[in-house]
Each structure stands twice: as structure tokens, then as C-alpha cells.
Amino acid sequence: MDQSKQLNRFRKIGIAEGISFLLLLFIAMPLKYMAGIPEMVKYVGWAHGVLFVAYVFQLAITAYLLKWSIERVILYFTLSLIPFGTFYMEKKLKTEQAAL
Numbered sequence: 001m002d003q004s005k006q007l008n009r010f011r012k013i014g015i016a017e018g019i020s021f022l023l024l025l026f027i028a029m030p031l032k033y034m035a036g037i038p039e040m041v042k043y044v045g046w047a048h049g050v051l052f053v054a055y056v057f058q059l060a061i062t063a064y065l066l067k068w069s070i071e072r073v074i075l076y077f078t079l080s081l082i083p084f085g086t087f088y089m090e091k092k093l094k095t096e097q098a099a100l
Contacts, residue, residue, distance in 0.1 A: 003066055007097040010062045011090045017055040018086035020048035025083060055080055 028040035056077065063073045079085030 004097050004100045006062050006065055007093050007100070010058045011093050011097070013051065013055050013058045014080075014086040014090050014093075017048070017051040017080060018084065018090075020044065020051045021080075021086075022083060024048045052080065055086070 024041070024044045028044040031037040032041045059073060059076055059080075062068070076089055079089045
């Protein structure tokens with residue numbers, strides 16, 4: 001597979017995962033605990049879970065195909081656990097993709 005296409009796929013999943021994480025933290029959770037509307041956490045949490053699994057799966061595939069170091073894989077995994085972390089990763093990968 002073309003490295004640029006793989007990076008693009010990983011970047012897009014990272015953006016989607018990051019957005020779902022922010023929606024969960026800053027919209028669904030406050031609605032549950034401040035407005036008593038727990039349904040949002042159920043649906044947004046489910047979507048985020050699916051996207052997180054897709055992110056980790058694509059991280060493994062991308063790391064294998066592009067021969068990334070274990071340190072880089074750990075960094076990108078850790079960034080998925082930090083709000084706005086995947087957006088930082090996406091910016092770095094966009095620069096790397098442009099260089100290919």
C-alpha cells in the first residue's frame with residue numbers, strides 16, 4: 001500500500017477519534033452529570049469506543065507498514081488518551097505526508 005494513503009487513513013481516523021473524545025468529555029459527560037441526560041454518554045461513548053478501537057488497529061497497521069519505532073507507537077497511543085492529542089499527531093503526520 002502507498003505510504004501516503006496509509007498515513008491519510010490513519011490521520012482521518014485520528015481526527016474522528018479526537019472529535020468523539022472531545023464530544024464525550026465536553027458535551028455528553030456534562031449533560032449526564034449536570035442536566036441528568038445520561039443517554040448522550042451511552043451513544044457518544046459507544047461511537048468513541050468503536051473509533052478508539054479503529055484508531056489502535058490503524059496505528060498498528062501503519063506502524064508495521066511504515067516501520068515506526070516502538071517509541072513512536074507508544075507516543076501516538078498516549079496522545080489518543082489526552083484531549084486534543086490526536087490533533088497534535090495529525091498535524092505532525094500531515095507534514096510527514098506532504099514530504100512523501
